[in-house]
Amino acid sequence: MSKDSKAERLKRMQMPAVEVPPEIAHRVPPGQAVTERFPILHEGDVPSYEMSAWTLRVFGEVAEEKSFSYEELLALPQTKSVCDIHCVTRWSKLDTEWEGVRFRDFLKGIEVKPEGKYVMIHADQDYETNVPLEDLLGDDVLLAHSFEGQPLSPKHGWPLRLIVPHLYFWKSAKWIRGFEFMTEDREGFWERNGFHNVAEPFKEQRFSGEAIPIPEDEWVRKEFD
Ligand SMILES: Nc1nc2c(c(=O)[nH]1)N[C@H]1C(S)=C(S)[C@@H](COP(=O)(O)O)O[C@H]1N2
Ligand SMILES: [Mo]
Numbered sequence: 616m617s618k619d620s621k622a623e624r625l626k627r628m629q630m631p632a633v634e635v636p637p638e639i640a641h642r643v644p645p646g647q648a649v650t651e652r653f654p655i656l657h658e659g660d661v662p663s664y665e666m667s668a669w670t671l672r673v674f675g676e677v678a679e680e681k682s683f684s685y686e687e688l689l690a691l692p693q694t695k696s697v698c699d700i701h702c703v704t705r706w707s708k709l710d711t712e713w714e715g716v717r718f719r720d721f722l723k724g725i726e727v728k729p730e731g732k733y734v735m736i737h738a739d740q741d742y743e744t745n746v747p748l749e750d751l752l753g754d755d756v757l758l759a760h761s762f763e764g765q766p767l768s769p770k771h772g773w774p775l776r777l778i779v780p781h782l783y784f785w786k787s788a789k790w791i792r793g794f795e796f797m798t799e800d801r802e803g804f805w806e807r808n809g810f811h812n813v814a815e816p817f818k819e820q821r822f823s824g825e826a827i828p829i830p831e832d833e834w835v836r837k838e839f840d
Contacts, residue, residue: 642699644816647707654839655770659740662790672793676731691716696755698780701816706834713778715759718751731796739790744803746786755780783814
């Protein structure tokens with residue numbers, strides 16, 4: 616691909632990438648473009664909810680299965696966290712602010728059996744994604760209900776989404792409804808469909824086998840805020 620055609624395409628973008636000052640260039644993983652917009656990506660329709668019937672379920676390798684209401688989650692200690700997010704379709708967004716319950720704090724109310732080393736995150740519209748438990752214990756892993764000081768919009772995952780900033784953003788499931796603790800790892804939706812099981816952006820762990828041909832400017836064609 617010639618440089619000219621890439622420049623031409625960049626000019627036509629309705630959601631242009633922004634130039635990143637050299638001081639923060641190290642925060643942008645290889646192959647990513649920074650945007651100030653907020654693309655919207657998901658499988659299926661945006662769900663709507665009757666919140667009195669909404670629950671977040673914890674099951675699998677736990678001493679006791681539990682189900683949390685939205686009120687119960689809002690009553691847990693709340694944390695704000697600013698982080699960078701990186702989507703496998705090559706957009707990154709820096710300094711995003713989320714508020715919710717730290718996964719680590721949420722876990723204090725759950726007795727995970729010692730053999731429960733992996734977690735399947737279950738979400739609405741038949742979405743699921745897998746993450747090792749250890750990856751969910753960091754300061755910036757949140758069950759988020761708010762973004763930039765406002766409740767999440769339905770398209771971005773209201774009432775509750777997971778934020779796992781150090782992995783590609785498909786691991787940050789929107790509309791989460793359950794955590795399943797597992798003795799062995801099992802692949803989620805995208806992981807079964809050719810995406811990398813681990814998904815570290817700085818290692819460019821995009822695909823598990825052959826590269827899936829996602830065009831460099833795929834993300835600019837998505838809906839976005
Ligand atoms: N429930 C659900 N969560 C999901 C997805 C999905 O299809 N369904 N897509 C993932 C992908 S691929 C990305 S990049 C992010 C996008 O989040 P956003 O729309 O808020 O930018 O959500 C992730 N969470
Ligand atoms: Mo994505």
